[in-house]
Amino acid sequence: MGIEMFTSRGFTFSYCRYAVFPQIPYVQDVLHVLLLSDKKDEHEYYSPASANWPTYVENLMLVAAAVAPEALDPVMRCEEVQVRKLIAEAIMVLCPPEAKCLFNNAFASAQKEFKGQPAPSRTASRNELLRACACSKCEQTLREEGRWYKPEDFVARPEEDYGAMVYDR
Structure with a gap:
């Protein structure tokens, strides 16, 4: 029990x-x-x-x-x-x-x-808390504000100038 x-x-x-x-x-x-x-x-x-x-x-x-x-x-x-x-x-x-x-x-x-x-610190910004939180309300808020992306939304392409990977959305 x-x-x-x-x-x-x-x-x-x-x-x-x-x-x-x-x-x-x-x-x-x-x-x-x-x-x-x-x-x-x-x-x-x-x-x-x-x-x-x-x-x-x-x-x-x-x-x-x-x-x-x-x-x-x-x-x-x-x-x-x-x-x-x-x-x-x-x-x-x-x-x-x-x-x-x-x-x-x-x-x-x-x-x-x-x-x-x-x-997360109380001094953290609202955006940092939104990103750190895993609840559906915070995800919805980030989506509505256009700042939430799934990892599969990013496509890696080689950067010719520096040899680094750049991620495009």
């Missing part, structure tokens, strides 16, 4: 792309709900505004229910790093396809936590 059970039964987050409040839970909020957060970092957990948003709370409890059997197992006794990675994996798995976007801060932080590599 755990993440696999939830995914096999078709559970995903409730999500509306145009909502004002965040809907995808953060790892630290799930830790707070499971009572696994450190007291020293208590100010970072569970914002009151999100607590009043039913979709956020619903998704938060879904992640907590998915990871609780493994995170709270007294036999396994997971370290906080392992629990954070488990929560991040659950968030990434339970996200619907339209929420798996680098512009979604909670998903980007979960991806960073799970993969152990930094997400």
